[in-house]
Amino acid sequence: MKSRAIVVLAIAAMTVFATSCEKLKARDQLNKGVQAFKSAQYPQAVEHFKTAVEYDPNFATARLYLATGYMQQYIPGADSPENMQMAAAAYDQFQKVLAQDPKNELAVADVASLLFNEKKLDEANQWYQKLILLNPKNKEAFYTLGVIAWTKALVVDGEARAKLGMKPDDPGPLKDKKVRVEVAEKNGPIVDEGIKDLDKSLALDPEYDDAMAYENLLYRQKADLEDSPDAYRSDIEKANGYFQKTIDTRKIKAERKPTGGGITADTK
Numbered sequence: 001m002k003s004r005a006i007v008v009l010a011i012a013a014m015t016v017f018a019t020s021c022e023k024l025k026a027r028d029q030l031n032k033g034v035q036a037f038k039s040a041q042y043p044q045a046v047e048h049f050k051t052a053v054e055y056d057p058n059f060a061t062a063r064l065y066l067a068t069g070y071m072q073q074y075i076p077g078a079d080s081p082e083n084m085q086m087a088a089a090a091y092d093q094f095q096k097v098l099a100q101d102p103k104n105e106l107a108v109a110d111v112a113s114l115l116f117n118e119k120k121l122d123e124a125n126q127w128y129q130k131l132i133l134l135n136p137k138n139k140e141a142f143y144t145l146g147v148i149a150w151t152k153a154l155v156v157d158g159e160a161r162a163k164l165g166m167k168p169d170d171p172g173p174l175k176d177k178k179v180r181v182e183v184a185e186k187n188g189p190i191v192d193e194g195i196k197d198l199d200k201s202l203a204l205d206p207e208y209d210d211a212m213a214y215e216n217l218l219y220r221q222k223a224d225l226e227d228s229p230d231a232y233r234s235d236i237e238k239a240n241g242y243f244q245k246t247i248d249t250r251k252i253k254a255e256r257k258p259t260g261g262g263i264t265a266d267t268k
Contacts, residue, residue, distance in 0.1 A: 026056035033065060037072075045069045060100050064107060067093030071110060076117035090114055105134050112144070121148050142201035143211045149194025150214055153187045153221045172224040173232050184225040191222050209249040216242035 033048030049066035053059055070090035075083050091114060097107040112127035125148050131141045160183045161168065164176055174180040195218050201211040216239045223235035 022055045023059075026052040026059050026062060029055065030059070030062045030065065033062070033069070037065065037069060042069050042072045046073075058100065060097055060104070063093055063100075064097050064104070067097060067107070068110065071114055074114070074117070087114060087118060103134055105131065108134060109138075109141075112141070116144060116148070121152055124148060137204055139201045139204040139208060139211075142197045142204070143208065143214070146194045146198035146201065146211065146214045146218065149190050149197065150217050150221065153190050153194070153218070156183055156186050157221055157224055172220075173226050174224050177227075180225060180227070187221065188225055191218055191225070194218050195222070207249050207253070209246050209253070212242045212246040212249060216240075216246065 029048045029052035033045045033052065036042075036045035036048060046066060046069040049062050049069055052062035053066060056062070067090050070086050070093060074086045074090060091111065094107045094111045094114070097104055098111075101107070108127060108131045112124055112131055115124035115127055125145060128141045128145050128148075131138055135141070157174075158168065160174055160179050161170070164174060164179060166172075166175065174183060195215065198211045198215045198218065202208055202215070205211075219235045219239035219242065223232050223239065226232040226235060
């Protein structure tokens with residue numbers, strides 16, 4: 001019995017040792033992948049990260065890097081099969097990260113961003129909502145929800161304007177009441193929700209000039225749906241106010257930048 005127990009313990013010790021070795025190899029591959037990633041050598045980085053998760057399938061950090069490596073090679077707007085495969089690979093790895101850690105904020109944010117770049121707006125909207133549940137102070141999430149709202153509303157409004165022979169820059173509102181009512185049923189809730197999201201983004205960062213710019217655009221969408229001249233003018237005044245505030249805020253930020261001879265980052 002004693003000899004059998006000794007054998008069992010020896011096997012257990014060897015298993016622990018082997019597991020530790022695999023984990024060390026995984027960490028080594030992760031470090032090599034990170035160095036390649038920092039040098040923008042993304043295909044090489046991906047290979048290191050793939051090897052890391054092969055050594056240790058539960059290594060969440062390596063898998064997150066692997067997903068990010070795929071995503072870094074995805075080109076928004078390019079419809080080639082290779083590009084679509086890159087997006088699918090990134091999405092698959094992010095899902096595996098979230099299967100291990102459903103509250104991984106980075107993974108949720110990247111999935112939301114990936115879907116947004118793929119123009120899967122309804123799915124992206126859902127993921128940004130998930131992101132806000134994890135972090136109610138994420139101003140970028142609220143901002144992007146506002147951008148999604150504007151993008152969706154613009155399509156419907158643009159089709160209605162084309163149908164009525166109105167150019168994109170023609171003054172509103174939509175000149176046919178029946179069409180205006182139809183568009184308002186679709187766009188009204190979307191626009192109102194988008195404005196609320198941008199308001200929340202600005203509450204978190206009162207100098208978020210990109211959010212101001214989209215407040216301007218959404219109020220112009222809202223103006224196109226109004227029945228009364230007063231309501232239309234009120235929306236346009238708000239839009240103009242946000243437009244001016246965007247310009248003023250960007251000017252203030254530019255004046256804060258250091259004026260020395262050193263190199264500064266282009267934050268455009």
